[in-house]
Amino acid sequence: MHFDVDIAKRVTAQGRPFDLAVRFVLDSDRIALYGPSGAGKSLTLAILAGLVRPDRGRIVIDGEVWFDSMYRVNRPTRQRHVGFVFQDYALFPHRTVEQNVAAASERWYPGARDAIAQAEVAQLLDAFALDDVRKSYPEQLSGGQRQRTALARALAAKPKLLLLDEPFSALDAALRARLRAELVAVQRRFGVPIVIITHDPDDLVQCAERVVTLHDGKVIAGENERTGTAAALLPHLALA
Amino acid sequence: MSEALVPMLLTLKVAAWATLIAGALGVAAGLLLAKVRFAGRDVVDALLLLPMVLPPTVLGYYLLVAFGRQSAFGHWLESTLGIDLIFTWQGAVAASSIVAFPLVFKAARAAFEAVDPNLENAGRTLGYNEWTVFTRVTFPLAWRGIAAGAMLAFARAIGEFGATLMVAGNIPGRTQTMSIAIYEAVHAGNDALANTLVLIASAVCVALLVAASFAVRRGYARLSPI
Secondary structure (H helix, E strand, O other), X not given: OEEEXXXXXXEEEOOEEEEEEEEEEEEOOEEEEEOOOOOOHHHHHHHHHOOOOOOEEEEEEOOEEEEEXXXXXXXXXXXXXXXXXXXXXXXXXXXXXXXXXXXXXXXXOOOOOOHHHHHHHHHHHHHOOOHHHOOOOHHHOOHHHHHHHHHHHHHHOOOOEEEEEOOOOOOOHHHHHHXXXXXXXXXXXXXOOEEEEEOOHHHHHHHOOEEEEEEOXXXXXXXXXXXXXXXXXXXXXXXX | OHHHHHHHHHHHHHHHHHHHHHHHHHHHHHHHHHHOOOOOHHHHHHHHHHHHHOOHHHHHHHHHHXXXXXXXXXXXXXXXXXXXXXXXXXXXXXHHHHHXXXXXXXXXXXXXXXXXXXXXXXXXXXXXXXXHHHHHHHHHHHHHHHHHHHHHHHHHHHHOOHHHHXXXXXXXXXXXXXXXXXXXXXXXXXXXXXXXXHHHHHHHHHHHHHHHHHHHHOOOOOOOOO
């Protein structure tokens, strides 16, 4: 997937202004946004999804203009067809695992699903080993199950692009390693490009093909805003 | 018994209508104030809460001025819609609605503000438009708080006295609600009737308060959703 991103946004957090100015042009199906906390990774991801409107710039994905301040283009989130796995998963607490996964395919009233959607939901529940907990509520799930539910819910909407905001940060190390491998398998199986936020170098090696390193709202890896491959960046990351 | 029954039924009718009206307006105002930032938001918030602190007689006086036949609005209401609020049970509904409104409004605003914006964002990434986000995410997560506020509003409307007396008067069988009937029974020395009405009013209000606290406290897993 081809990314042509050039965005600027000023936000005020705790009374202090923070300026985000991110530019990258990349052609990859597995991109990581890497950097310390407070670097602007989550904000960048929210802007890609259309959840936050940048002050100016443009976002062109595979030739489709999602945002262009000059031409006043701002495609709403629902028309960008992005899947989003939130850091805290943002599962609907009032709906069961099955209802969460089916959330994108409901029509007219909650619970209305056609036979095809029903079959797809069942497939996803099966693929993510959620069959046993399909009637459970998010608060009754383990961390790994929550993460899988969030992933299944996002994939059920058949996104063109999957955005993940530190999807492993809430999990212990052993589970993290397993789910990392699962994510790569999912990416290959569903053929959906991913952009993943992380500050864990292990994530880069296993999940990412290209890395955009952010620091204080700017892209820093490589000279002239070029971005590195995960392998090439590793020696530098170890020092950082 | 019909001495107690008539004001009781009238009170239930008035309180039900008032809860409905205050509920619809309170939810709309609560949503607006919780989600939309605009200049003068704090002033609007204060004005909407005003009925909670103003003396009910003051509210009643405002209503008389606004809806009486001398006012342009009251004249228009009567001549075009045939609605006369003064000395009618509809007037009692208007008075109770205004007194009960802040209770729903406050509860709704707090409930809407408590909904995690990320859940609404999750809905947007799943293809929901703003209406679907409201009906499937925001409202289902806020409705317990709103329901609790509505129950308090209903209890408050049952007890409404001052503004109702000013606007609707005290016409037995037509505008004499329970709290006004109690006042009159005590004055007339009819202790038996007063006792009956007081016990009923107390029981209803206690039941509503208990129900309201239940509505807020129950968890998701134990609730059987739609």
